[in-house]
Amino acid sequence: MPKSIKKPGLLILGASGGVAQSVLQILSKYREFFSSLVLIDRDNRVIHSQYIDHKKLKYVFIRENFTKDTIKGILKDAADKYGVSIVLDLTDQNTLPILSASDSLGLHYLNCSLNSEGESMSHFVDSMKSFSNHFTNSVHVLSMGMNPGIANHLIIQGVKEYGIPLEFVEVEYDSGMPRTDSGKPFITWSKRQFLNEAVESGAGYCGPGGIYMECEEKAIEILIDTKEFLEPIKKLDTYPLGMLVSHDEVIAMSRILEVPGRFIYAIHPLSLARMKKLLKKSKPVSEAEIIFEENTLIPLDGSDCIGVWLKYQNKDVCYYLDVEHSDIKGTSATLFMVAVGVVAGLLDLLENPLLEKGVHSVLDLNNDHFLSITSQHLKIHKKVLLKKTTPHKVRGRLSKSSLRKHATQS
Numbered sequence: 001m002p003k004s005i006k007k008p009g010l011l012i013l014g015a016s017g018g019v020a021q022s023v024l025q026i027l028s029k030y031r032e033f034f035s036s037l038v039l040i041d042r043d044n045r046v047i048h049s050q051y052i053d054h055k056k057l058k059y060v061f062i063r064e065n066f067t068k069d070t071i072k073g074i075l076k077d078a079a080d081k082y083g084v085s086i087v088l089d090l091t092d093q094n095t096l097p098i099l100s101a102s103d104s105l106g107l108h109y110l111n112c113s114l115n116s117e118g119e120s121m122s123h124f125v126d127s128m129k130s131f132s133n134h135f136t137n138s139v140h141v142l143s144m145g146m147n148p149g150i151a152n153h154l155i156i157q158g159v160k161e162y163g164i165p166l167e168f169v170e171v172e173y174d175s176g177m178p179r180t181d182s183g184k185p186f187i188t189w190s191k192r193q194f195l196n197e198a199v200e201s202g203a204g205y206c207g208p209g210g211i212y213m214e215c216e217e218k219a220i221e222i223l224i225d226t227k228e229f230l231e232p233i234k235k236l237d238t239y240p241l242g243m244l245v246s247h248d249e250v251i252a253m254s255r256i257l258e259v260p261g262r263f264i265y266a267i268h269p270l271s272l273a274r275m276k277k278l279l280k281k282s283k284p285v286s287e288a289e290i291i292f293e294e295n296t297l298i299p300l301d302g303s304d305c306i307g308v309w310l311k312y313q314n315k316d317v318c319y320y321l322d323v324e325h326s327d328i329k330g331t332s333a334t335l336f337m338v339a340v341g342v343v344a345g346l347l348d349l350l351e352n353p354l355l356e357k358g359v360h361s362v363l364d365l366n367n368d369h370f371l372s373i374t375s376q377h378l379k380i381h382k383k384v385l386l387k388k389t390t391p392h393k394v395r396g397r398l399s400k401s402s403l404r405k406h407a408t409q410s
Contacts, residue, residue, distance in 0.1 A: 007035045008108075008350070009083040011075070013098070014091035015039035015061070016046040018190075018294045019112060019145075022331040022339035023090065026377065028053040030343070033350060036082045040064050040074065051296075051330025068097035075101055086110065088346065092192045095142070099359075103135035110349065112145035112342050113193065114248055140359045144345030145338040146321075147172065147263075148249030149362050150374055151308055154319040155253050156367045158310040162317055165310035167260040170250060171229040173240060174334055175302035176325050177268050178293045185275040186291040187267060188304065188325070188334040197245050198265065199275070199285055204246030206254030206261040219243040220275065224264050233320055233383050234305055242266035252361060268302065295332040300325035304333040318383040337378060344373040 014020050020039075024046070031037070037057055039046060042065035046052065060082060066074050078084040087102045089095070089111040096116070102109035143149065151170055158165070176188045187194050203215040203222045215222060220243050227239035242264035254261035266272075278285055293300055307320025323333035331339070341362075348365040349355065355364060362370075374380065 007033070008085040009036035009038065009079075010034045010086045010088060010346075011038040011040065011078050011082075011084040012088045012090060013040050013066075014089070014093075016041040016043050017090055018292075018331060018335045019338050019342070020090040021046055021049055021052060022335045023088075023342050024049075024052050024057060025330060026339055026343045028056045030347065031057055033347070036060070036084065038062065038078050038082050038084055040066070040078075042066075049330065068094065071098055072101035072104065075105055075107060079105060079107060086346075086349075088342070090342070091115075092190050099135060099140060099142075103137045103140065106137050108138050108349065109135075109140040110144060110342075110346060111142055112149070112338060114143055115193075136358045139349065139355045139357055141345055141349055141355075141365065142359060142361055143248060144362050144365075145341040146334075147247060147306060148252070149341030149345065150321070150337065150371075150378075151306065152249045152253060152362055153365075153367050153370050153374070154308045154380070155257075155310065156363070157371060158308070158317050158319060159257070160367070162310065162312065162315075164257050165259060165312050165317075167311050168253065168257075169229060169261070169309045169311070170247070170263045170307070171226055171242065171266075171309065172264070172304070172306045173226060173230055173234070173242070173266040174304045175240075175268055176293060176295075176300045176304065176332060176334070177270070177302050178291070178298045178300055180298045182291050183274075184289065184291045185271045185278060186293050187271065188293050188295075188300065188332040191287040191290055191292050194290070195285060195287065197247070198243050199279065201246060203244040204251075205244060205263075206250060206259075208260060210254035210256070210258045210261070212251050212254070214246065215244070219245040219265075220272075220279070226264060226266050229264070229307070229309055229318075230305070232316075232385055233307060233318055233381070234322060238269075240266040240269050241272065249362075252363060256363070293332065294335060295325050295328060296330060300332060304337065306337065314387050316385040316387070318381075318385075320381050320383070321378050322381065323378065340374055340377045343377075344370045347373055 037059040039061045086108045099109045198219045203219040222244040223241040226242045245263050245265045247263040250261040250263045303324045305322040307318050310317045325333045328336045
């Protein structure tokens with residue numbers, strides 16, 4: 001545990017959101033790790049949730065609609081009144097103002113996604129390089145969750161077991177389908193982030209040497225057959241088309257391993273068809289035109305399957321999670337997997353003596369500990385497909401220390 005953290009107070013921004021409410025379901029198991037728990041949001045849905053153990057969590061709720069100009073004062077009040085030393089940002093607000101305010105107050109900042117207004121993935125990921133030079137008053141960890149987060153650590157696990165691959169491909173198929181159909185496109189993730197990644201931003205991938213390549217076409221305009229990746233791990237009558245989406249975990253891992261990487265994201269085919277039809281009528285598409293399904297008022301069928309394929313000359317190795325929406329109460333499988341990654345990162349921060357002051361990526365967390373916590377809540381599967389070729393020596397293996405060194409340099 002970093003010396004600066006001893007029974008810390010925890011503040012959660014965006015506490016009424018889907019990810020935060022999923023985190024709170026899990027966090028009740030670890031409540032004793034924190035001296036205080038403060039929840040902040042502009043609406044109070046969280047205090048009425050039937051799926052959260054309100055008594056065990058013993059939280060303080062503050063109803064506040066913060067802005068980049070007011071966030072520092074709000075954080076200072078929480079630190080002074082409730083002993084808060086960790087800020088967990090589960091909003092879709094811009095990252096930098098909240099990170100900057102937290103650092104200036106000596107608070108630890110953690111989040112589950114990097115958010116930036118009107119900036120392409122290539123520019124925003126490059127700006128990550130300067131973070132550590134600016135925010136050094138405390139320990140910060142960015143991009144915890146499922147992907148990025150758990151997905152990164154599954155790739156690390158594969159490298160530890162089998163060496164550096166020739167390339168890797170991350171594939172997600174969210175087949176979630178609401179039992180009461182609204183007739184609109186539907187997703188189980190943030191509407192704002194979905195539109196930004198899939199509809200508004202250019203598609204992207206990493207080529208040889210891990211060099212990031214951004215396409216002129218939008219992600220939803222480049223569709224890839226997922227059968228090659230899903231058939232070995234999930235038997236379906238038909239396999240969906242997936243979008244070539246730019247994701248920071250792919251860029252980070254490709255740069256470290258210096259190999260090509262892609263993220264292929266598939267949603268329910270009906271939702272994709274509606275989304276494409278909507279795009280022909282309305283540009284840009286507004287958040288009001290799509291439906292966010294979280295498996296509460298309207299039950300969800302289907303599952304969210306997320307896997308990473310590491311491709312070698314003599315074998316392909318896949319680590320994956322496949323969670324049925326109906327098996328998760330009070331939230332979707334998608335949000336639950338994100339929440340598990342967030343909690344795993346949060347708990348590793350408490351016990352990781354290697355984290356020095358400055359900004360870290362989720363890659364700097366302890367791989368064994370992170371996946372151990374993840375495995376307490378999610379089953380991690382592995383599939384190995386042998387190829388009919390002569391085995392060869394893989395490029396090399398990375399130790400935890402060298403992987404951390406590479407991550408810091410990237």
